[in-house]
Amino acid sequence: MGLWVILRPGPYICSEIDLGGLPSWLLQDSGMRLRTTYKGFTEAVDLYFDHLMARVVPLQYKHGGPIIAVQVENEYGSYNKDPAYMPYIKKALEDRGIVELLLTSDNKDGLQKGVLDGALATINLQSQHELQLLTNFLVSVQRVQPRMVMEYWTGWFDSWGGPHNILDSSEVLKTVSAILDAGSSINLYMFHGGTNFGFINGAMHFHEYKSDVTSYDYDAVLTEAGDYTAKYFKLRDFFGSLSGVPLPPQPSLLPKIAYEPVRPNLYLSLWDALQHMEEPVSSEKPVNMENLPVNDGNGQSFGYTLYETTIASSGVLSGLVRDRGQVFVNTVSVGFLDYERKKIVIPLVQGYTRLRILVENRGRVNYGDNIDDQRKGLIGNIYLNDAPLKKFRIYSLDMRKSFFQRFSVDKWSPIPEAPTFPAFFLGALSISLSPFDTFMKLEGWEKGVVFINGQNLGRYWNIGPQETLYLPGAWLDQGINQVIVFEERMAGPAIQFTETPHLGRSQYLD
Template sequence: MRRIAVVLLALLALQASKPALAQQKHSFKIGENAFLVDGKPIQFFCGEIHPYRVPPEYWKDRLQMIHAMGMNSISIYMFWNVHEPHKGKYNFSGSADIAKFVKLAQEVGLWVILRPSPYACAEWEFGGYPWWLLKDKNIKVRTKDPVFMDAYRRYIKEVGKQLAPLQVQNGGPILMVQIENEYGFFGSDKEYLAMNRDAFRDAGFSCDFFTCDPPYVAENGHLPGVYAAVNGGMKSDVIMSTQDKINGKAPYFVSEWYPAWFDVWGKKHHVASAQKMVEHLEPIFKNGISLNMYMAHGGSNFGFMNGANYDDGMPYQSQTQSYDYDAPINEAGNATPKYYAYREMVAKYHPTGATLPEVPQPKKAMAIPSFTLSDVATLWNNLPKPVVSETPKSFEDMDQGYGYVLYESTLPAGKGWLKVNGLRDYGVVLVDGKRLGLLVRSKKLDSIWVDCKKPNAKLSILIENLGRLNFGQYLNENKKGIIGKVLFNGKEVRSWKMYGFPFENVANIKYKKESVGATYEAPIIRRGTFTLASAADTYLDMSSFGKGSVWVNGHHIGRYWNVGPQQTLYIPAPWLKKGKNEVVVFEMLKMEQNKLQGLDHSILDDLKDEMFFGPTAVQQIN
């Protein structure tokens, strides 16, 4: 084993030091004791990166950073909801141009391990599944359900058109393709796994396939005849014993090893030390084990693409906009102490005379002086055509995937609890324009006390989709909005009008110059501008605001929430421009705030005492 490790590490070093992979046909095979490229052993020093979390203008830079870190390969999840945002309408352009990303990886000198399974997890909205699947109330994702599998197969065929030509045997960099992702957590249906394998074969993928699972559920997620990788922070003996049991003499591969972890709103920012990383990884590499670091570079959950977790005994937890992950390459693409510690460790295994590529220069960051959001718009001055129903409808039933829905009805005179059954996920409650408080799924707050002194009071509930579940047994219970009955004083509230605000485009919002007034309590939209002589990365400081979303020059840079730990929003330089830049802010809680500034650094670890989670007092409507 030691002799094999020495050979593999030497070959790894040679691969890592190459300026680029020659664009010619190669062979790849999972051998009895080693991964083989053109018949020669290779050990994977691999890093996970998702093109959808990085502006396309920065793709090559991030890939060069990964290569200079000492890695010879990358692992890529694909997200179905990016490539088929609406049923039958496929998107492989712009930030969804996955073929371009793979070609750039090859140009930089990186092999590609592709993970296009329609289920990704990845702390991504619905685990990568498109929301429109849920329009069928009977659908069961991640099963043999014919409706689900038909949609799945159609999508994978489109993926095959893009990427099958880029397999290694065709001259591309793609060595292996994953057919399912940690399925052992979800089920053990071997027929379903076989259907996954066959779908990829039918789509033109003829390379080696693999699955991945932590050791304790690996048997569940394994399909006989398909290579099984393992995920997690195990030691070498556990990695080898697990894979020996399932794969026999096949080589060893940790398909996900975590340098830290992701963040959720209202919880402490996750960090881990570079020293502990090296202490854990070095014995693994010495044993000739291949490993993919999840994440090498995390990036950002731009738009409404963050996911959420929920399981028995654990409350719903929405993930932050930043996917920094405390990775070796931070959210802005710059090297951290982990980066250099990893690079130094890898360099020790290189043969005499081999050198790693130079580390790219750090990206510049700038501050932006305070500017005013001078234009104001209300939701009620921008109402779309309503959906009318006796009972509340979900986002999906309204043909809406993301964003917000304003639910409106009336209440009779009287006092009692207003209870929203099936709250998904966060609601601002107003009666006759006066805010009573908040409904928050993560805090199990689904009720608020109301005292109406007059009949036919106008009830308004603005509901936000905070991200569909991306992991666990409840993937099929992922509808958003109000998915149950609304009760006031024990009686059902009926006759609803629902107004969708998906905010897919913020260019046509109607603004007014005048102030909405200091006593205005409903969510509002503000717009302002700032001027630049030149552009660099910056971080919009949202710490004085409450909760909402931000667009810069039309790019949805994500949502913010005063609870933290994240208090800034990363704006990449390519989304800024010389001259005037426009900022649009949708604010749900602190309507009086109208000043913003940009910082030259991020704030990802600031939890606030001021917790905008739910109502703090009973309020009376006169």
């Protein structure tokens, strides 16, 4: 394609994805210290680099490939928990054959602590004010070395319950122009943001926990679906004026289709589905998601975990739940436990009664100093009237493709007038011609996950801001397409499709 590559091999990359791209099985070690020279972490990094660099090294520019530079970790100056860590990562890359220019990348909070001997420091920013401050610092430490804005943030990501963040296109053009006037190279983050398909979204947890929405549109230069924006046209004209060479015609866009609504006609409650799943884990105490003895010892990474035990009295239920736990007495929902609600009242029960807690991993923190504390599920004991509950049956509900293969057609039933939730709803999208991109709208539904032909499209939640899910045409087949919705609390009459995305109430970034 004629594109040069600046490679960010990690192991931590941030990018608003779960745990910054680190695998959750690392957290099985109770003493794990991520992004440090802790032995348990470096052993995993060494193994990862052994495999990855064997593929990367031949693709470097000096070997005739497109890779012209390699970034050492990402924004470590903002984390900075181990002064030996960045030199270790740099040496690990060089020892495995990396010979191209090495870079670091830091924002205003970490630039001073992120500088690494033998690597070119670059900066991440959004405003012209930041540009002046950070450029002055780079000049003071690097003198006449090249300057680069590794990440110019063309927009921003969104969190559930917040607004859809946007950055004015005129502001983007002014800042890009100022960056080039300052003699700096530039990388647009994001040029195209894309989508947090499945459960891969990350989260932030400073004053409060906030998980990222499924869309990673980012208000970027291209939309989530790859369409042009005002930013695209302004930047195209601007860069074209600098090159002095006519730019090639821009590619034509593929159409978007508003398909006919899908009305689910079959249903399977979670409680009925349990009998068709793998045997639950039996444990005297709750076990967090990552430490469950499933997936060949790798634990559970994503999705939901269901904890069941037996109680014989009412009272106050309390415990540490990460991230959101819906509590059931038998099959009746009695409330939620989460970061804000650490206690709920269990109503009067008669005799031995099944207590169930359905815990969702909403996304592990990808940026911040608390990434070691990202285990999900029930964390430690759960208490009823201050007494720890015992003898749990634990179901791993990762909702991968193999998960749904257990639900053959004969397991489903017609949708009753009053469905029992949580539940799976099954419908079919019929496409007579070649499929194209579309946007799915779940008006009347509350919170859950959508699966298309067995693939996890992502989460929806009526608290917004995101109102539609981007569904690529490449996910669809000509003919019948299976649509499954896992809904936690309230189902709408249909699943609608539209030609245009609705990402929610907009808020301009300062």
